[in-house]
Amino acid sequence: MAYSATSRAKKQETATACGIAAPREKNVQIVCTIWYNEFQESIKRGNSVPTGRKTEITLNKVLPRIEARAELGLTAHEARERLDNGYGNISPASPEKTVAQIFRDNIFTYFNLIFFVLAGLVISVHSYRNLTFMGIILANIAIGIVQELRAKRTLSKLRFIAEPHAAVIRDGQILTIPAEDAVLDDIAVFTAGQQIYADAIILTGECRVNEALVTGEADEIIKTPGGTLLSGSFIVSGECRARLDKVGCDSFVSKLTVEAKKHTRKRRSEMMRHLTRLVQIIGFIIIPFGIALYLQQTLSLQNTVADSVVTTVAALIGMIPEGLYLLVSVALTVSVMRLAQKKTLVHDLDCIETLARVDVLCVDKTGTITENKMTVREAVPLSPDTFGPDDVAALMADYTAAMGTDNETMAALKNYFTGTPRRHALQLLSFSSATKYGGVTFSHDGTFLLGAPEKILLSGYDKYKGEIEKYSSQGCRVLLLARYAGSLEDKTPQAAVTALALIVLTNSIRPEAPETFRFFKEQGVAIKVISGDNPLTVSRVALEAGIENADKYIDASTLTTERKLKSAIKEYTVFGRVTPDQKRKLIRAFKEAGHTVAMTGDGVNDVLALKDADCSIAMASGSDVACQVSQLVLMNSNFAAMPSVVSEGRRVINNIERSASLFLVKNIFSFALALTALLVALPYPITPAQLSLFNATLIGIPSFILALEPNTSLVRGRFLKNVLLRALPAGLTDFLCMLAAILACSYFNIPGKELGTMSTIIIGAVGFMMLYRISRPLNNLRRALMIAMFVLFAVGGLVFTNFFTLVPLSLTAVEITAVIVVLAVPVMTFFAWVTRKFEHDGRKAVRRG
Incomplete structure (x- = not known):
């Protein structure tokens, strides 16, 4: 069987792989003929399409419509002809990046262009040693491409299964x-x-x-x-x-x-929005800033063209967070791969950040707290003298034979009531999550309803309430079988209803459920159970599963106004008899109350709520539509995977926040120092090569290692604010210390080359203080990291002096440097105290508000 590429983007990719260019004409398509089994195996290996196969260019023919019979359908030849001539169900666009797009997006960026221009300027003045910053840029590009290609291969395997x-x-x-x-x-x-x-x-x-x-x-x-x-x-x-x-x-x-x-x-996550805005602002200001700084260095300070170019390039490199965007991309990509290895498919990359911020998790009973599979425990006749157990079994056999197996409840009923059907069904009403019942009209004996007792009996419910709630209080699901004197076309039962029997079903609680819910309780995530079942039944099951406050339950049919609904979310944990539209309203109410809401679901009645949740998680064993609208799909349909999924989100965002502060330290002091140099005609003290030593040992390597550590703390506050507050103490300390070094060197007539070396030592010392601050509490990995970075920094500064444009220091320069490094400790401690107080006062103001 031949296989046609499955979207325009994939057709382009397929055509390219086959060695031909996709035509631009509207009515012409490329069809690469590939044996289907080979295609499957290729996708499972993570490749795009097999290459080297036969290719053919086929014009779109105008094919006549075929009115095939419902029981026969098209022939294989007719279907193949239609597929080859452009009559397939091909999507308008593919969300998945091609290999070419991955290379393009990692190479052709605005900042890469800036860096290549800066490298060209450094080459033009023959200052080749100051090109070391390009090593980091090229490494960034390579790492980004490799990680995206690995993620593409990993996700292709899962997407092929889930498509x-x-x-x-x-x-x-x-x-x-x-x-x-x-x-x-x-x-x-x-x-x-x-x-x-x-x-x-x-x-x-x-x-x-x-x-x-x-x-x-x-x-x-x-x-x-x-x-x-x-x-x-x-x-x-x-x-x-x-x-x-x-x-x-x-x-x-x-x-x-x-x-x-x-x-x-598309609305991007908070972190990506803030990063993008930060990058846009920096990208806007660096060009005029660089021109002004070059003119100031050349005209006011009378520096040579070569020195002015090197100084300006160093200042601009210091302002650009060149590795920050890569850090975020790689961390998120690695996170997606980790989730894929845990059989979790990520449809939307931004949902990883949302997961980290989740403080309310809404779950259904069936398939989440309990096993998906239901079993009938017993059938209880309500009038055994006139309609006994045999009558119930015979009627239910007829009922289930008439109905399709379109849900787990009906499957359980069919397995239990296996008698030979004797009645002929004239009309069917499939079970609906909106009405909570279904029905059948037989040619003899009339119409029968099966579903939620209170929805069928209405005002007559109280007569059987005690009997029904006896089973509900045991965590059983109870259905009512009743004769109905009206029509299945009635929107609600309006005619006389005769209760015949109760059908009692059970779901066993998932063995891993109590431990899973205990994890969420420890992590400060509130569990809310939203189910279409009887609230008493759901409450008992939730209590048995260990959900906190599960004894607080309510029948959602009583929540008839927005005010009642918004009040209920504060008071209750279990919501029963919820309609699909109410599920959506509950999700919206939690969001309006300021919560970040995740929802798990597997049925069609969950779809609307899944679409509105901040983060939607579907079970792969559930309905197709639930899987397709959700941002995450648990491929093994095991709710026990949720702690690792949430932990992964928290790990990546908490660690990105921590590591991003290392990048902003450099940006803060570089911008402040360059602005001061511009305003008061001071020399910019550090070269690109010297900055590269600092970048590699105190930003690049530590940030990537720390970004991959475990971290399950709840994410609090705003991303950019958190990062800036962490980075400000070190950034301001660097600025003041380097300003002091400039003034001291000017006073003691210390040469500019020694000033560059002094500045490198000073920012290195402050950088280690910053690394220590964000690494607390220290563990073996973090201790080893700090020792390794100290050794690398020392070796770079003592052994590769020419490479990093470092020079020996005079005694006076050594004394000044030592004094400034010692003073940096109380200065940074003071700034850290100020930022902590600012953050604490801000939280108090928020709580008062």
Whole structure:
């Protein structure tokens, strides 16, 4: 079987791999014929596409529409012809970077351009020793490319497993294929929990569809033969066969996506927004600043052109956080790879930061606290004299035979009630999470409902309340089987209802659940259970799983106003009988209350809430649509993986904050010193080569090592504020100490070359003080790091003096340097006390507010 590239971007990549250029003409496509099994194996190995295979250029033919029968579908030949001629379900764009894009994005950046220009200026004045900064830049580029390529290979393996699939009828058989291999006029089989991947017209069957993801309306719509299914919506219940009418770029969701991209911009995480803004500000000011500094050094201080160029380049290099963006990118990329190794697929890189800030985690009962699989414990007749156990079993056998297996509850019922069906179903009402019940109308005996007792009995619930809550209090799920005198088309039971039996189901609690919830309690993350089940049932299960305050529960059907809902989130832990729309409102209420909210889910009733959560996590064993709208997917569907996922988010963000402060120390003192030199005509004391020694041993290497350490502390405060407060004491200390060195050298007539060496020693000493501050409390790794960096700095300063443009110091210079280094300790201690007090006062003000 041949395989066509699965998106425009992938087609371009495939065409390039095959050694041909993709044409620009609208109606021409490249098809690289690759055996499908070879393609699968290649993707699993992390490669893009196999190369060296046969290629062919095929013109798009205008193919006639085919009205295939629902039970037969297209032939293999017809499907292949459509796929080869551009009638496949190809997405308008691929979010995944190609190899070429990875190289381009790491090489052709604004700051890389600045660095190459600065290198050219240094070469032009033949000061080759001051080109050492380019080693760090080239290393940054190489590290960035290697890490992104590794991440691409790792994630490709998971994405291949997690990509959406389609069930289509070909030659009378149901085949499962990648959704992008479905073609126009294919007969598709849609079942509950599946997202609709192309516009289609129903031929047979009936289903309930939620179109909220594409229209914003959360109502479930019943679709019957002749009805239209919009791509982007999803099947809530039922099953149907439909002809694909509009695929790929012609589908509703593709047009909507293209239009949305014209008018909207993706909201980036707080950290990336602040970093981007910082980089933009620095990028804006360095060019005029550099020109002004060069003119001042040349005209006011009468320096030579070579000295002025070297001085200006050193000042500008000091202002640019050249490794900071790389540090963040590499740390996030490594985090994605670590999560991938733990079978967690990351759809959105920014969600890693959100994970670190999560303080409320909303979970469902089934599939999270309990096992996914349900079992029927017993069937309890409510009128055993007139409708006994055998009658219940026979009716339930007929009921389950009429219904499809579109959820775990129905699967459990089918496994338990295995009798031979005797009644013929005339009309079906699939279970809906909105109504909390389903029903069947039989040709004889009338209509029967099965679902939540309080939703079927309404005012008659109190009569059976004691019996129902006896089982609910044991953590069981209780369904009511009832005869209904009305019609399945009634929005709520309005006619007479006769209660026949209670069906009692159980879920066993996941063995790892108590330990998992204990972790979140220790980490200060509040657990909120949001479920469609009876609140008493959910409360008992949550208590058994060890969730704190799980005895505080409420029936969400009583939360009829926004005010009640906002009040309830402060008081209750367990929310039962929640509708899908209420789940979304609860998530929004938590966010409006100032919380960072994560949600786990696996069903279609979770989709709307998952879309609105700050961080959405789906179980791979759940519905397709839940996996596709979520930012993270737990591929092994094990909630016990959540602590490691949250810990990973905290580790990377806390460590980035800590390591980023090392970069900003250099930026602060460089900018302050350059500005002072510009305003009062002072010489800039340090060269690019000397700055490279400081960059490597006290910024670059330590920041990358510290960024990969374990760290599970809750992330607090704003990213840029946290980083600046950490960096300010050392940055200001460096500035004052180097200013003192400049003035002392001017007073004692110490040559400028000795001033550069003195400055290197001073910023090195302050740098070690800063490294010690952010490394506390010391452990073996951090002690070893500090010792190793001291040795590297000393070897660089004593052995490679020519390489780093260092010179021997006179006795006077040594004495001045020693005095300044000693004074740096109380100066930095004072600034650290000021920043701590400022931070403490700020937190008190926030709490008062």
